[in-house]
Amino acid sequence: MAAVAWGRCFPRVWLRRRAGPGCGRHYRAALCAELKQPLAIEEVASCPVRPHEVRVDVHFCGVNFADILVCRGQYQEKPQLPFTPGMEFSGTVLETGTDVSTVKEGDRVIGVSGFNGMAEECIIDHKVIAAAGSDEKCSLAMRKGAQSIVNYSQGSLKEAVRKLVGSDGVNVVIDAVGGDVFLEALRSLAWEGRIVVVGFAGGTIASVPANLLLLKNVSAMGLYWGRYKEQNFPVFSRILSSALQYCQQGRIQPHIGAVFKLEEVNDAFLHVIQRKSMGKLRQRPQKICYVASEEK
Numbered sequence: 605m606a607a608v609a610w611g612r613c614f615p616r617v618w619l620r621r622r623a624g625p626g627c628g629r630h631y632r633a634a635l636c637a638e639l640k641q642p643l644a645i646e647e648v649a650s651c652p653v654r655p656h657e658v659r660v661d662v663h664f665c666g667v668n669f670a671d672i673l674v675c676r677g678q679y680q681e682k683p684q685l686p687f688t689p690g691m692e693f694s695g696t697v698l699e700t701g702t703d704v705s706t707v708k709e710g711d712r713v714i715g716v717s718g719f720n721g722m723a724e725e726c727i728i729d730h731k732v733i734a735a736a737g738s739d740e741k742c743s744l745a746m747r748k749g750a751q752s753i754v755n756y757s758q759g760s761l762k763e764a765v766r767k768l769v770g771s772d773g774v775n776v777v778i779d780a781v782g783g784d785v786f787l788e789a790l791r792s793l794a795w796e797g798r799i800v801v802v803g804f805a806g807g808t809i810a811s812v813p814a815n816l817l818l819l820k821n822v823s824a825m826g827l828y829w830g831r832y833k834e835q836n837f838p839v840f841s842r843i844l845s846s847a848l849q850y851c852q853q854g855r856i857q858p859h860i861g862a863v864f865k866l867e868e869v870n871d872a873f874l875h876v877i878q879r880k881s882m883g884k885l886r887q888r889p890q891k892i893c894y895v896a897s898e899e900k
């Protein structure tokens with residue numbers, strides 16, 4: 605399997621209404637015409653591939669929390685309306701442009717758009733404490749390799765971590781929830797610990813009490829992985845290749861929590877908003893085609 609990234613913003617490509625010369629094909633796409641409104645499924649015309657582009661028959665598209673934020677206008681990047689959300693996909697190559705040499709028709713590929721990444725799991729080399737809001741999610745994390753779990757809906761995250769590791773604290777926290785979860789995690793750090801801000805699924809962006817950074821020589825840092833596509837493409841590409849390799853070697857096994865059809869895109873969004881999602885949500889577009897360029 606190969607990785608494909610594209611420079612041409614694919615939502616606009618999806619929405620190109622006029623078929624180019626020799627292109628009579630149509631496909632369906634989910635459309636966000638108005639922010640904070642349900643998406644519609646529309647039939648759109650294919651356009652010809654440019655020399656550096658690849659046309660992909662999309663088999664599955666990831667449904668991410670960030671897709672919902674984009675459709676509400678609450679994401680850090682705001683595509684022009686109307687647009688089609690969707691930040692990652694897998695599928696097979698239907699057609700390649702004349703300059704493309706790394707993939708060919710029939711190849712299985714994955715792709716990541718300008719918004720975020722595809723991997724939903726990380727390699728576990730050290731002792732990992734997984735924190736989640738339900739026992740079901742905690743037990744999934746245990747099955748996937750965590751050594752300990754904390755259900756933060758049942759009490760203080762900081763106290764639970766203290767019981768697990770003592771007063772020394774933890775070395776690294778990766779936080780995608782924000783708000784009080786972030787603050788409790790920050791207070792659980794060890795001397796010279798690091799907290800990585802990944803997202804704010806809980807809806808609250810916490811302010812960092814700077815004294816906590818000073819007291820234990822702690823660092824708070826941000827990670828916007830998808831931006832590496834623009835800022836440092838070799839890093840972006842290397843990470844994607846490693847993730848694929850780890851999957852092929854069985855070192856990581858992404859959990860598919862639910863699969864929705866394209867027509868069920870609004871149900872899929874609801875599933876995520878209601879905190880029912882576990883692992884990766886996928887959408888099965890069925891015969892949607894779009895164009896992705898091979899390189900930036």
Ligand SMILES: NC(=O)c1ccc[n+]([C@@H]2O[C@H](COP(=O)([O-])OP(=O)(O)OC[C@H]3O[C@@H](n4cnc5c(N)ncnc54)[C@H](OP(=O)(O)O)[C@@H]3O)[C@@H](O)[C@H]2O)c1
Binds near residue numbers: 673737
């Ligand atoms: N920086 C990056 O490169 C990057 C990459 C991917 C995602 N993100 C960001 O990370 C955040 C999470 O994205 P994700 O794809 O990991 O989502 P996800 O898999 O759906 O996870 C979100 C989880 O957050 C928890 N949560 C707590 N309060 C919530 C609330 N009020 N509403 C919904 N969920 C809530 C829920 O778990 P519990 O029920 O267990 O609490 C939920 O399952 C988003 O803000 C996204 O934009 C950033």
